Each structure stands twice: as structure tokens, then as C-alpha cells.
Amino acid sequence: MYKYDEIDQQIVDERVAQxxxxxxxxxxxxxxxxxFRPLRLQNGLYIQRQAPMLRIAVPYGMLSSRQLxxxxxxxxxxxKAYGHFSTRQNLQxxxxxxxxxxxxxAELATVEMHAIQTSGNCIRNITTDQFVGIAPDxxxxxxxxxxxxxxxxxxxxxxxxxxxxxxxxVSGTQDDRAVVQVHDIGMEFYLDSNKKIAVKVWxxxxxxxxxxxxxxxxxxxxxxxxxxxxxAIVRVYNLxxxxxxxxxxxxxxxxxxLGIDEFKRQVEAEWAHLKDAPNTITEAELARVSKHFDAxxxxxxxxxxxxxxxxxxxxxxxxxxxKRSLHVHKIPGYRAVTxxxxxxxxxxxxxxxxxxxxIADLAEQYSFGELRVSHEQNLILADVKLGDLFAVWQxxxxxxxxxxxxxxxxxxxxxxxxxxxSLANAKSIPIAVAIQQxxxxxxxxxxxxDIELNISGCMNACGHHHVGHIxxxxxxxxxxxxxQVSIGGSQGNNASIGSVIGPSFSAEEMPAVVxxxxxxxxxxxxxxxxxxxxxxxxxxxxxxxxxxxxxxVAA
Amino acid sequence: MSNxxxxxxxxxxxxxxxxxxxxxxAGQAEERKQAxxxxxxxxxxxxxxxxxxxxxxxxxASGKVLVPLSVFIARKAELQxxxxxxxxxxxxxxxxxxxxxxxxxxxxxxxxxxxxNVERFADGRIFSLGTLLRKxxxxxxELRAVGDVLRDQLFFLKRSGFTSxxxxxxxxxxxxxASLKDxxxxxxxxxxxxxxxxxxxxxxxK
Ligand code: SF4
Numbered sequence: 001m002y003k004y005d006e007i008d009q010q011i012v013d014e015r016v017a018q019x020x021x022x023x024x025x026x027x028x029x030x031x032x033x034x035x036f037r038p039l040r041l042q043n044g045l046y047i048q049r050q051a052p053m054l055r056i057a058v059p060y061g062m063l064s065s066r067q068l069x070x071x072x073x074x075x076x077x078x079x080k081a082y083g084h085f086s087t088r089q090n091l092q093x094x095x096x097x098x099x100x101x102x103x104x105x106a107e108l109a110t111v112e113m114h115a116i117q118t119s120g121n122c123i124r125n126i127t128t129d130q131f132v133g134i135a136p137d138x139x140x141x142x143x144x145x146x147x148x149x150x151x152x153x154x155x156x157x158x159x160x161x162x163x164x165x166x167x168x169x170v171s172g173t174q175d176d177r178a179v180v181q182v183h184d185i186g187m188e189f190y191l192d193s194n195k196k197i198a199v200k201v202w203x204x205x206x207x208x209x210x211x212x213x214x215x216x217x218x219x220x221x222x223x224x225x226x227x228x229x230x231x232a233i234v235r236v237y238n239l240x241x242x243x244x245x246x247x248x249x250x251x252x253x254x255x256x257x258l259g260i261d262e263f264k265r266q267v268e269a270e271w272a273h274l275k276d277a278p279n280t281i282t283e284a285e286l287a288r289v290s291k292h293f294d295a296x297x298x299x300x301x302x303x304x305x306x307x308x309x310x311x312x313x314x315x316x317x318x319x320x321x322x323k324r325s326l327h328v329h330k331i332p333g334y335r336a337v338t339x340x341x342x343x344x345x346x347x348x349x350x351x352x353x354x355x356x357x358x359i360a361d362l363a364e365q366y367s368f369g370e371l372r373v374s375h376e377q378n379l380i381l382a383d384v385k386l387g388d389l390f391a392v393w394q395x396x397x398x399x400x401x402x403x404x405x406x407x408x409x410x411x412x413x414x415x416x417x418x419x420x421x422s423l424a425n426a427k428s429i430p431i432a433v434a435i436q437q438x439x440x441x442x443x444x445x446x447x448x449x450d451i452e453l454n455i456s457g458c459m460n461a462c463g464h465h466h467v468g469h470i471x472x473x474x475x476x477x478x479x480x481x482x483x484q485v486s487i488g489g490s491q492g493n494n495a496s497i498g499s500v501i502g503p504s505f506s507a508e509e510m511p512a513v514v515x516x517x518x519x520x521x522x523x524x525x526x527x528x529x530x531x532x533x534x535x536x537x538x539x540x541x542x543x544x545x546x547x548x549x550x551x552x553v554a555a
Numbered sequence: 556m557s558n559x560x561x562x563x564x565x566x567x568x569x570x571x572x573x574x575x576x577x578x579x580x581a582g583q584a585e586e587r588k589q590a591x592x593x594x595x596x597x598x599x600x601x602x603x604x605x606x607x608x609x610x611x612x613x614x615x616a617s618g619k620v621l622v623p624l625s626v627f628i629a630r631k632a633e634l635q636x637x638x639x640x641x642x643x644x645x646x647x648x649x650x651x652x653x654x655x656x657x658x659x660x661x662x663x664x665x666x667x668x669x670x671x672n673v674e675r676f677a678d679g680r681i682f683s684l685g686t687l688l689r690k691x692x693x694x695x696x697e698l699r700a701v702g703d704v705l706r707d708q709l710f711f712l713k714r715s716g717f718t719s720x721x722x723x724x725x726x727x728x729x730x731x732x733a734s735l736k737d738x739x740x741x742x743x744x745x746x747x748x749x750x751x752x753x754x755x756x757x758x759x760x761k
Contacts, residue, residue, distance in 0.1 A: 005758055007740050007752055007756065007758065010739060010740060011738060011740065011741075011742070014737060014738050014739065015738075018734075018737050018738075022707065035676070035705060035707070038677055039707055121677070121679070151742040151743070151752070152742060152743045152751070154742055154743075155710075155711075155738065155741060155742070156743055156745075157682055157710070157711040157712075157713075157714030157715050157741075157743075157745045157746075158679075158682045158683055158686050158711075158715055158745065159679070159682070160679055160682060160708070160711040161676075161677050161678065161679025161682070161708075161711075162679055163679075227743075235683050235686075238679055238680060238682070238683045239680055239683050239684075243678065243680075273690075273691055277744070278744040278749045278750045278751060278754060279743055279744045279751050281753075282753065282754070284753070285753040285758075288753070288758055288759060
């Protein structure tokens, strides 16, 4: 993964000094709340219900063992010994003290980490596919470009105070796992007819209260121009995006209002001036950064491993876990492993200090000392030999990291919600936990099969509820907490936004509502159909009818 | 004590402010939403300037003055000799479009100073306006940030081509000076340093 040189290190060190002074001025009353707000947000610091929340950047989801260990230590020293992995592939601490944050940032800087631009109205952490670099269907490994874009967007002076937050995702696979279509800019890397790296650029996608899939603004962009083209897009947005109403300030609203054709015309006019400007990426720079992402020193292994096959045959629990948690790898004899941060009955995405240390050790021992964070809020060991999987499983299981529910109903994507987030309309974690308890039967979960259930505590949609096969959104009705349910959303190449099934429900009703949706699916499905396929074939109507049917037995 | 920071090459210092800002008289607080052309979103909730306001604007008869863009455009004829004497600068609001300045003043470098007024410090349009004035329109003279100008934005203002900063009256310009040096080696090319770091340094992996 990318390693800092002295220039990178100097920038994070200077950032710590800068924020230390800003915090000092704030605590001394020299900066007002309003003046401090954008400064702290651009360092990932929110003031939340319970306490501040600090969001630490994990650029494009890549972590080293050393970094994860440090995160565990920080969680212990400054927080309640756990952290929360978010859908933006970041780590959030829920209980740090404002006055400790400069020290936390200083500790992060010692392991080449920071909290720069993890919040605020600026270009945020760039995200990508968690199987980047190892997926068999990968055409271009976009990590070097993601790193180049990270550097470019870090303190970009022109885009320091945008109308609203700005999220960029990159992907380089046939099967899009980075959800580029729901980002402000989505960069889909591919090889063009000359076998040169090119980008298909999407713009104006987003979730939030106006969910919308992005539009293609450019089918073919040579990689050298990735930065200048983004500058053209963000400049048009910076100048023309709405600043009078934060709910209408995202770029998607501008794109929709102008229409993609007019928006594109303006961007291209801008780019005519920026094309070939100094920020154009050179071959040398791409080569330099790409070196950091060279292939791991893989061993030459057969495609099968006898000890693995034997363990699968003799140990049903291991087999069940392997079925859900392993992912194909482009190198024979290797697998990627998802460690579940979704044990039934606790907040999705949470990891304790101890678990972070265990995972760091596992990565060091079995996966070249690196791991990834997925936007489904799990952690991934990308490069494990088949013969090591049983040992990994045993250790992971002993620490609650091997729930065999990856991709199943209880692998819930869930935002922090009303327990932590001051913007929430409703709690989301207790809903996730209640659903996990309702479906706490692994055989039944496996029978239901692949399904994505996403929960957000408000329309900001940090839990990506619009693209969940089942989406749950917390809404506020006269001061009490209700939940609106949608079905038919999906991420990936066939991305779609779910449709709301009808009036909202109370928290107590939610497990039964999900149960009824599942019942309809189990009754109606054809042998090869997953939940989403059945919803697509039948539409919302039968699901709605069953969910809202008057209960025969009033409980 | 002056609250104006001025950059001379790489050296920043606090200097006397020679320029008086001329403001429009208060209008009939009518805030219209205008739609159409490029400016579809520009004027949402932002004040439109009336002809009366422009006519009623009092421009001091002598001395160096910064006049609002709308006044400059409408009353350029009466300012002609003073423009020639380098006594007139223009200030722009962040929602105004630069094209209207360029159309009326193709030779921007005849102006000794252009200012951009930022009403709220969080309004980042000022950075794009500075960048465009420098890069697109080749403006070379003094570019000043006025209004809600605070030290934590100075570094970005400097990188966006601004060379003087009128720090908000209730804040210390002396303390703000330090923020111009927040970062030694920024990553990307911008106005002050056109080359990105990968073109300035050999960052080859050792
Ligand atoms: S979706 Fe709403 S409640 Fe949940 S984390 Fe985001 S802002 Fe907070």
C-alpha cells in the first residue's frame, strides 16, 4: 500500500500543528462556534449528542496491521475501547474529548494517518471496491489513481469550501462494487480499444433526501486528465451550486436543474482551459505511485489445498463460514476473507480494541500485513492462502469475528443513528439488533440467501437505505421515531433506488415487517431467484399487500 | 492600526490601507429569485442591485476607491479620467459573474486592484473567482479579499491568487500572518505555485 515520503509526512504533521492551534483558539474563545465548525469538520470532528465524534480517514479503505493496531490503541486511550467502521470506509470514534483531538491526530500521524476532509463541505475520502487489486474481474487497479486523487484533493485551495460535501468513488472492475453511480463523481476505469487506461466519468449521483443515480458526463477520458477534468466539474459546481439551502446544495441538484447536457457543456467549456494544465498526471507519477501497489509476493500454489478441502468436509461450522466469507482471488490458492463485524445482537460495524489487535495480528501473520475496510462495514484480509484459512477462522471465531452471515440478511449496513448522531430522526442500531435477533438462525439465513438490508437514521442516508434490497429509513412523526420501508434498491452495475412500500412503522413492528417481506419472497421465489430478483419480477404490490394485511390475530 | 495584510513576493506584512470601499446604498430589501441562463442558481436569495441604488451610490470625489462592479459598469464614463489615474478599483461580490467585468473592461490590468467581497467566510466561491481572474483572465495586479476574511482561510486565498487580505476588523491581522505559512509543500498546482508536487520534486521511491 501507499507509504508516505517526507512530503506526505510533513503535510500531516503540519495539519496536526494547524489544528492544535485552531483548537486552542476555540477553547480560548478566540474562535466562535460558527467559525470553528468548518475547521473541525474538515478534521472529521463532529459535535454529537453524547460527545464529539471523530472520523478518521482510511483512504480507499486500505489499512496496515500497524495502523489498525494504532487505531485500537487510540480507541482504548481516548475512547471506550471500540470504534465504528462506517459506510465511507472510515473509522469513527464516538466518545473522544475535543481537547484530546489534537493529540489523537498527532498519534495518527505517526502511522501515516489523519482525519483530513473526512467531513465538511469539501472533497471527502475517496472510496473504492474492497477487493481492489485482487478481484478476478478487475480490469484496472485504480488504487494508484485513487492515491493521486487523494493528494490532489487534500487542501485543494479552490475547493476548500464547497456548497456541500463532495464524494468521489473509483472502480476498475466489470462488476461495480464501488457504487460509482451514487457519488458526486464516479470514475470508472477501463481499458479502451487501444488498451490504454481510460475513465468513464459519472456525475451527480447521490443518496440523501433526493436519491438519484449519476449521469455519464464523459464516456472516455484519458487517465492523464483525471485531475483537470474533475477540477472543471468541481469548479462549475463551486460557482453555481446552491448555497442558500443546504438541502439543495449537492451537485446532483445542479445537474438535475441544468440538465446533464447543459451541465456537460459548461464543464467541457471549463475543461477546454484546464486541459493539459500542470495538474495533468504524468507517466512518471503514475508509475511512482503504482509501485506502492505492486502485487504481493504470492507463492505459486495449486488451485486446491487438501487440508482446506478436508476441513470443509469434516467441519460444518467451518464450511458454513467459508461459504459466506471467502471470495475468489485472481491468484490460484488464495482467497480474500471477510471478517464479520456484524455478530447478531451488537451494533453493525463496531470493533473493540481487542478485536482490532486480533485482526491486525491475523493480517500480519496471514495476509501480508494489510487489510481493507468494506463499505458494508466489515474488515477484509485480502490475501490468505487456502491452507491458512482454518487457522484464521479459529482465531477469528474465538473473538466474535466469524459470524457466517456475510451477504445475508443480518449483514446489515447501518449508520450510527439516533444513539450517536445529532441529525438522526430515529435510532438505527436497535432496529438492526432486533432484526438480527429475529433471524438468529443460520440455516434459515442461508436459505433466504443473498440479500442486503440497509438502515439510515435520517434522509442523509449514511446507511445507504435507498440501495438496500430492503431499505429502512428513520423518520420523525410528531416527535416520535418511525421507520419507512422500501424494497427493490440495489448497488452495482444494475443500481436502482428502492420504492417505499407504504406508511411507516414503529420500532417494535420492524422485525415482523421484515419477516413478512421475507415470507412473501420465500413463497414466491423461483429456485434461482434472490430476494431482489423476486422483487424486480413481481413489483412492490404483493409485498405491500402482505405487510399491510390486517393481522388475523391481533397481538 | 491597519488590518490589511499584503503579500510582496513571498513576504507578508501589515500595511496601511490606501483604498476606500464604496458600498451601494441599502436597496428596497427586495430579494428576488432569478432564473435563467447560466445564473440559474446564482441569485437565489441574493440581492439584485437596482438602477436607483447604482445612481445613488456616492463615490468620493478624490482618493483611491474600490467601487462595486455594478456601479463600475454603469458609471464607467464618469470614472474614465480617474481610471486612467489609477484611482479606481473594482470589487466583486461572490455571486457576480466575471464575464460582465471582462466585457466592460477587457484590459483588466488597467485596474490597479480588484477585490472580492466574501459575505460569509464559508463561501468558497471566492477561491474560484481568484483562480479565474489570475489564470483565465491574466490579471496581474493586486487581488484583495475583503469582507468576512479570517485567518483560517488565508492559506487558501493565497493559493487562489489573492495578494492582500483585509482581515475582519475584530480580529488581529498580526496573528493571522502566521496562517499564510500553514503548509510548506502543498500537493496540487494552483495559482501561486502552478506545478503539482510531482513536477516540483523527484519523489521517486527510494
Ligand atoms: S443517516 Fe442520518 S442519522 Fe444516520 S449517521 Fe447519517 S446523518 Fe446520522
